[in-house]
Amino acid sequence: MTSRLYPNIIITGTPGCGKTSHCESLVESLNDELRSHFQHLEISKVARERGCIDGFDQERDSSIVDEDKLVDSLEPDLREGGKIIDWHCCDVFPERLIDLVVVVTCDNSVLFDRLSQRGYPDSKITENIDCEIMQVILQEAKDSYAPEIVIELSSEDLETMDDNVERIIQWINSWRENNPDGASNELD
Numbered sequence: 321m322t323s324r325l326y327p328n329i330i331i332t333g334t335p336g337c338g339k340t341s342h343c344e345s346l347v348e349s350l351n352d353e354l355r356s357h358f359q360h361l362e363i364s365k366v367a368r369e370r371g372c373i374d375g376f377d378q379e380r381d382s383s384i385v386d387e388d389k390l391v392d393s394l395e396p397d398l399r400e401g402g403k404i405i406d407w408h409c410c411d412v413f414p415e416r417l418i419d420l421v422v423v424v425t426c427d428n429s430v431l432f433d434r435l436s437q438r439g440y441p442d443s444k445i446t447e448n449i450d451c452e453i454m455q456v457i458l459q460e461a462k463d464s465y466a467p468e469i470v471i472e473l474s475s476e477d478l479e480t481m482d483d484n485v486e487r488i489i490q491w492i493n494s495w496r497e498n499n500p501d502g503a504s505n506e507l508d
């Protein structure tokens with residue numbers, strides 16, 4: 321039986337809500353000791369690097385990820401622990417390997433401006449704003465993981481992002497105190 325000494329954290333949310341910004345700020349804010357045990361995995365990049373792309377969705381203007389291949393490829397990383405997973409999908413990762421799911425949410429008008437600035441077509445902006453309004457990703461997270469490990473953190477500005485990052489660091493410290501021997505990588 322193997323275990324991980326550092327938790328795996330998913331940081332998810334609608335595109336543009338601030339996942340990557342939160343992950344980067346989290347890694348920067350960890351003390352040196354913790355930082356050496358954590359790794360930010362930006363899944364859209366990882367999927368490309370590891371050959372897990374299975375075509376291109378013209379309508380959505382985005383790559384199609386082979387999720388089974390991706391999850392198989394990530395299993396050894398997740399078993400090591402200390403992975404910060406940055407992706408808009410959260411429901412594909414095995415529950416036994418995930419310790420915290422942070423759903424970053426954002427005010428719709430702020431999100432609209434961010435997506436417009438990226439030059440997204442109207443259809444893609446509307447799809448993402450609808451996704452945020454309907455809380456699609458929050459619901460996916462709640463459907464896929466135990467309620468006590470899913471938290472919603474909203475952020476539109478740097479101050480709230482700093483507060484969110486501070487909360488996640490406090491959670492990491494308390495996870496480590498509560499799991500001095502780590503968490504099992506196997507099903508109970």
Ligand SMILES: Nc1ncnc2c1ncn2[C@@H]1O[C@H](COP(=O)(O)OP(=O)(O)OP(=O)(O)O)[C@@H](O)[C@H]1O
Binds near residue numbers: 335339475476
């Ligand atoms: N809390 C925040 N305060 C100010 N700007 C922010 C904040 N969060 C994100 N941003 C800005 O919003 C834009 C989108 O952020 P980011 O790339 O982190 O989102 P994302 O959810 O990772 O997007 P995607 O899923 O498309 O990769 C960036 O320009 C970023 O600088």
